[in-house]
Amino acid sequence: MPEDWYMVAIAALLPLTACMLVLQVNPYHALVIRGILGAVAALVYALFGAADxxxxxxxxxxxxxxTLYAVAVRSSMSMRLGVLEPQADPPESLLMALREVLRQHQMRLERVPYANLSALRAALEAQEIHAACIPGLSVAQSMAEEESTPLSQADRLPHLQIRVRRLHDIMxxxxxxGQTRLIDTAPFNLAKSSDISTADSIGGQL
Amino acid sequence: MMDWVLLAMILALLIPIYEACQDEDIWQKMLAFASIATKTSMMILVVSVLRDDWMIGVVGVLILSVGNAALMLLAHVLRRMNLGRMNLGRMNLGRMSER
Incomplete structure (x- = not known):
């Protein structure tokens, strides 16, 4: 048949684009290449006579x-970070470092602002956010109207409490x-003694 | 004669495939996707004229329009994501001032 050679050449494009799709790491790039694979597959099917x-x-x-996968990837590959705004905005260097770490894992950072510390705690407990950025002890104590005591350098850093174990390991x-202090087993060590039960329940979810 | 046209089209199709393979920017990949979607549907139309097959021709026209629709949907989702990343601080401040 005279049409054989171009059918073979076009059919060879299908495994080529399929290999490109399999070797792709970034999920968004993989979606675009999935579209390319679909276009090439439609071409091959039409040439073989299967128009439907x-x-x-x-x-x-x-x-x-x-389209559905783009929506799914967009809503799932993100880390929701609860912050106190605007009275205790996390430093930009910490956010940049977090974004850089998440970018290597093809994720993105989503900031969720809260008005006060109790709302932030309740959101972390209700699993609305994956992590909470709590200001350092000096800021927290001035907010709690307690007497200021001499603090170490690590206490002044903003605290980062991560609910998801895998994210905590990555971070x-x-x-x-030098950017932040990760809180692991004893969360909310800036809390008062009446809040220990809340802290224990959060620790149990980790 | 028509075979040479198809050979030229296959070679032209390899250019955006290589571009989509090696480029890191998502919008460059979208451009390559647009190019490939249009080129493949044009190839379907050329083959339908070559074989005098109207069924493949109609399907080629439909794929030509649907491929561009898929491109626009995906571009809107990606654009919203990128805009959200860039303007997140401004959006949050706006939300705080609403309270």
Missing amino acids: VALTEALVGTMLSI QAELPP
């Missing part, structure tokens, strides 16, 4: 699936030191 399959591939495989391994 080609139309279904273009409608469902390319348009519907990558402990990769976040540069």
Whole structure:
């Protein structure tokens, strides 16, 4: 048949784009390449005479699936960080360091502002946010109207309490030191004694 | 004669595929996707004229329009995500002032 050679050449594009899709790391880039794979697959199906399959591939495989996957990836690959705004804005260097660590894991940072410390605590307990950025002891004590005591340098750093164990491990391994203090087993050590039960319940969820 | 046209189209299709393979910017990949979606549907149209097959021709026209629709939907989702990342501080401040 005279049409054989170009059919072979076009069909060879399908495994080529499929390999590109499998080797892609970034989920958003993979979505775009999935669209390319769908376009090439629709071409191959149409050339082999399956016009209905080609139309279904273009409608469902390319348009519907990558749109739904884009929404799913966008809502799941993010770390929700609860912050106290505007009275205790976390330092920009800490946010930059967090974004850099998350970017290496193809995630993004989403800031969720809260008005006061109790609302932040309740949100962390209700699993609305993955992590909470609590200001250092000096700021917290002035907010709690307690007497100021001499503080070490580590206490002045903003505290970062992460609810998800995997995120905590990543941050402990990769976040540069000197930016923040990760709270692990005894959360909210700036809390008063009446709040110990709340802290224990949060610790149990870790 | 038409075979040479198809050969040229296949070679032209390899250019955006290589571009999508090696480029790191998401919008460059979207451009490559737009190029490939249009080129493949044009190839379907050329083959339908070559074989005098109207069924493939109609499907080619539909895929030509649907491919661009998918591109626009995906571009809107990506644009909202990038805008959210850039203007997050400003948006949060606006939300705080509303309270």
